[in-house]
Amino acid sequence: MNPIRWLVGRFPTLALARRNLSRATLRSALAVTAVVIGVVAIGAIGMGGEAFKQDQLEAYEGFGGTATVEPASYIEEGNLTNTELSDGDVDRIRQAAGSATVLSVHEPTDALVQTQSGTLLFRAQINGLANPGEFYETRNGTIPDNWRQTVVIGSRIADQNDLEPGDRLRVNVSDEFDRNFEIAAVLRPQGFSAPLGADRTVFVPTSQFESGGYEQVIVRVDTRTGSIDGASQAIEQEFNAREQVVRVEQVQEQREQFTEFFSTVNQFLIGVGAISLLVAAVTIANTMLMSAIERESEIGVLRAYGYPKRAVVSLLVAESTILGVVGAVVGAPIAVGIGMAVNQLLLGDPLAFTAVGIQYVGLGVAFGVVTALVAGLYPAWKAANKRPVEALD
Amino acid sequence: MAPAPGDDGVTADVTGGTVPTDEIIRGTDVVKEYETGGQTVRALKGVDFGIAPADFVAVVGPSGSGKSTLLNLLGLLDVATSGDVRLRGEDVSTFTDREQTRKRKETIGFVFQSFYLIPTLTALENVEMPRMLDRTPTQTRERATQLLERVGLGDRLDHYPDELSGGQKQRVAIARSLINDPDILLADEPTGNLDRDTGDRILELFDELRTDENVAVVTVTHDDYVAEAADRVVTLIDGRVRETEDRRANFEEGPDT
Structure with a gap:
């Protein structure tokens, strides 16, 4: 058996989900774009903020004592x-x-x-x-x-x-x-x-x-x-x-005050970034609802052929999660790229990432995926609970 | 026409009180009501039925007579409002959704009127679909290939539904309905929209399934040609069984009607 075949056999839900998404490519791409924007917003704002903070802290270093x-x-x-x-x-x-x-x-x-x-x-x-x-x-x-x-x-x-x-x-x-x-x-x-x-x-x-x-x-x-x-x-x-x-x-004390103040500002900015993920969640929920309605009879067929509700929920949640994962996978490098540009600009070294800065990318990715997953739950639940008889009429 | 091996085993009628042990599903005095727009519609008004292995039953009747409702009840897609429906002796109204789903998977094969093939899957994958979650991809693939070969589509395995003709889609749908080795095949207008030759081939296939695998076939049809091929014809009018043709009727009006 070839490896793709093996994978499909192993993870049939994912394979089905991926194909379903490919059915409405543009719609899927738009939903992914929304996630990309959210992930980039959180990652880039977080990393940029960190670079800015480093820049300022470096300036303070000169004033130690x-x-x-x-x-x-x-x-x-x-x-x-x-x-x-x-x-x-x-x-x-x-x-x-x-x-x-x-x-x-x-x-x-x-x-x-x-x-x-x-x-x-x-x-x-x-x-x-x-x-x-x-x-x-x-x-x-x-x-x-x-x-x-x-x-x-x-x-x-x-x-x-x-x-x-x-x-x-x-x-x-x-x-x-x-x-x-x-x-x-x-x-x-x-x-x-x-x-x-x-x-x-x-x-x-x-x-x-x-x-x-x-x-x-x-x-x-x-x-x-x-x-x-x-x-x-x-x-x-x-x-x-x-x-x-x-x-x-x-000046050391001022530095502490600054760090504290800056953390507050950065959290606020990341909150703003998170709003874009909220918008992404709405987009995905909408995409999934539309997709579930369009495929109502098809889902009815799955249920008629013995797919339990759980399987239908898994399938649709897998679809929305794939949107989130793709968005995160596309968004993370963009965020890192923006972070490198900011690092170059402020710190003179594109690779001057701090652990915290990288964590923001991780946060963006995690938020992106989780948001997509959560956004898929309601449409999935709704589709799974439609009685197959109604869906097939 | 192929012999109907079920005939000898299915001699029960409700009034006689004998329930043959090999009957797959039996309904007694089945009533089904729907709420539509605040009104209660009685789709079935007390119907008895019984399906035994290798039966070939054609359900006919004007639209709105309750044919689809009956098919839904037989397919465990719906439960009766009152009356008794038993699947191999078990009362289906006691099934949870999960049990109902499992029994459906084990017992019933559906052939829908508009096929409902999944457009992103090839013919072969469409046939595999009901078993895709079983994690037995090799056996499933073998079985699906066999079934498609059997319905004469061995050369169309990798075609997508939009690359197939109506008759070919119908045959893919039949192959799909057989992947779980069902006891009963429920076919809604199996020859609708098909030319006579293709229709003939599908009827031959039904006969083969009955002879070779003891599958019972219940079909809703407007096509007299199909009805003629069936062992039994049940005519539903306004939610009641009006007449049964020549052979022993396992579909009768309930005692209270």
């Missing part, structure tokens, strides 16, 4: 009080943190940036910094040793506005200055979670600011020689012994 110190502002008599850290505060932080690098940051709220041609860069943020080179590496250009007269910009600003070293920007910070700067360097992309949102920031030398107040101080400890926990505690002790004067937050 980093904490931000901000004044703990409060409202007194209708005014926001304690909004800045003074030079003296920065010195105290420097002493408390020991060997750490301490970067004081001006974050003017009332500031504008314009290109040479007069375009306003709405999204740009302006930070005053003594030396961004302590924190960031450049993509093009170099930051001069004694940095006083030029600006350094984040990669996103540069890309979105076609700016490069040598171009000029007009920066206006109210009550401080309003002048043109040459761009000295563009920084490497840092990811949106980098402290200060470096990618969309225009860094101006601190020396340009007259006031001595800083909105934020960044403390970084070389993790090989010191601990950011220790530095954070020392700063807390120095300032917050009696009341909270500063807020110290480690």
Whole structure:
């Protein structure tokens, strides 16, 4: 006996189911397409989300051992009080943190940036910094040793506005200055979670600011020689012994918050993907109902010839499940392909799949198959319970 | 015409009270009612019947007289509203759906008027269909091939139904009805839409089955030619048996009618 014959003999229900599906090829193909869309939606959203998360977490890796110190502002008599850290505060932080690098940051709220041609860069943020080179590496250009007269910009600003070293920007910070700067360097992309949102920031030398107040101080400890926990505690002790004067937050904590937040967003997106599988379920149920109605008399014949109800249910459920399996088999590689594209885009390596990312494909496949199976149950039950006498009339 | 080997064994009538042991199915005072559109229709109004091995019974009568209903009851596709139907002495009204299905598979072969061949299956696979779930593919295939050869379609095994003529489809349907080695073959208009030659061949086949395998044939027909070939002719009119022709009648009106 040839192997196909053997298989048919072994799994007659599957063989019959497959042939029944081939009878309405287009209809079957449409139902399969619905499953493919669902599986791809879940798989690709899940994997893409994972890649995005990895990308962001990688960005955080660079900031291990980093904490931000901000004044703990409060409202007194209708005014926001304690909004800045003074030079003296920065010195105290420097002493408390020991060997750490301490970067004081001006974050003017009332500031504008314009290109040479007069375009306003709405999204740009302006930070005053003594030396961004302590924190960031450049993509093009170099930051001069004694940095006083030029600006350094984040990669996103540069890309979105076609700016490069040598171009000029007009920066206006109210009550401080309003002048043109040459761009000295563009920084490497840092990811949106980098402290200060470096990618969309225009860094101006601190020396340009007259006031001595800083909105934020960044403390970084070389993790090989010191601990950011220790530095954070020392700063807390120095300032917050009696009341909270500063807020110290480690980037690590932010990372955890981010991970948590991101999981929620990803679950929501996957939920949206799952809706497409719900639509697929409706499509399959409809396909199977139509098919069962069309073949009513044929199913009646099966019953008349001694096929038990169970066999009829198995046959029709096998048909809908085959639709789901084919949809999953077609959808999974597409989802993986999309995942590879996203990996390449965000992580620079098409094969940078995480275990969790791959699990999403598995989830999509499992959902696709189970959805199809469940969608086939009612039509199958309905067909099997039709009395053969009625079906044959 | 072939001898009717069942004749000698089937001498019972209900009024006589003797139930021959070899009878396959017997009905006594069978009534069947349907609900249609809020109305109760009495399709059979108290009919007695009995089928013994190798019988050839033709059921005739105008449409709506209850022929199909009777065939459905004989085929265990339906149960009587009242009256007693026994399959080899067992009361069929006590069967669960599963038992009924199993008995149907063991006992009955159907040849439907419009054949109901499955279009995606070849002639051979259509014949195998009733046994496809039995997981005995080799025996099933052998048997199906034999049956198709027997009905003269040995050269059409791999043809699909739409590649076969009406007569050929009819013969595939007959071969299919025999795959489970039934005791009774129920044929609805077996020669309808067939030319006389093909019809003759089908009647010859029925005779062969009766002689060789003791299969009883019950057929509903409008065709006098078929009725003439039968041992017994039962005429149903308005749910009652009106007359029986020449031979011993196992179909009679019930005692209460």
